[in-house]
Amino acid sequence: MDEYIGLDVSLKDTAVSIRRGGKRVWRGKCLSDPQVLAALIRKHAPAAKRVVFETGPLSVWFYHALTAEGLPAICIDARHAKAGLDMAANKTDANDADGLAHLAEVGFYKEVRVKSFDSMLARTLVAARTRLVRIGTELSNQIRGLMKTFGLIVPAVMGTRFEQKVGELLAGNAELAEIIRPLLEAWHAVRLRAAELGRKLLADARRSEACQLLMTIPGVGVVTATSF
Structure with missing residues (x-):
């Protein structure tokens, strides 16, 4: 069964949420390092269909590094995602990752073109x-x-x-x-x-x-x- 991952990226840590079949099956946090993230995703979501994160200071690096790791990385417009993420009762990194994973699952997002290095x-x-x-x-x-x-x-x-x-x-x-x-x-x-x-x-x-x-x-x- 396909799995959908949401990443709430900050300079130090990245909150991760994984959904499968309409439910959250795992969530956690790791260093903001694409290689560490790739290993984590392979472990907890071997059938990853979409790995979604918002535009930000690290988005170009994350997109190219995760793509090089063979993961289906998708960078989405942060302004477009804001409306959905703001619906959460408590605004936390973990809840934002949950929201991004949900957007990835339902396909309700606006993908942006990431420039090359x-x-x-x-x-x-x-x-x-x-x-x-x-x-x-x-x-x-x-x-x-x-x-x-x-x-x-x-x-x-x-x-x-x-x-x-x-x-x-x-x-x-x-x-x-x-x-x-x-x-x-x-x-x-x-x-x-x-x-x-x-x-x-x-x-x-x-x-x-x-x-x-x-x-x-x-x-x-x-x-x-x-x-x-």
Whole structure:
């Protein structure tokens, strides 16, 4: 007889519920490790038909790892599942796992497409570069604001010109320079790392036929194409 498994996944532990023939036949908890979970499921549910869990921080890893273990992993929309799970009298991890197992059994869920690890690597690269660019902008704005207090106005310049102008303005103020230079050095280091990730992003996009095709659309650049 087919068995249906619900997993309520958290960073540390995963609550597991197994249903068969309309009844819960086992439930418990284990570490949030797909290999540990796979062994547990094989032991308690050798005829697993569906292994259901919600979208979340670990869902990509769980989906691919459980699928590699030969289990029928299904990732469902957490917002869609919320209505059903909220009907439980007591909101606990174990009850959420029971609710997910029930949804798996009746087939009342909205499956989501899980991106491949390669796609997630590309998105991670975009996110990391974007964050570094923002940090660089925040640092340059902070430098401008601090220097403005002392009547030192940095012109609206970018890149090496910004670094040069800051250095020129600090030339006659040794005490302020001791404060600003560490920020300027941090800005310079962040800018270099952002440029490195930018070059990698461009190289990856040039190797991707999908990105090259997307970039033929007016207004679609490397970042947008890679994030798609």
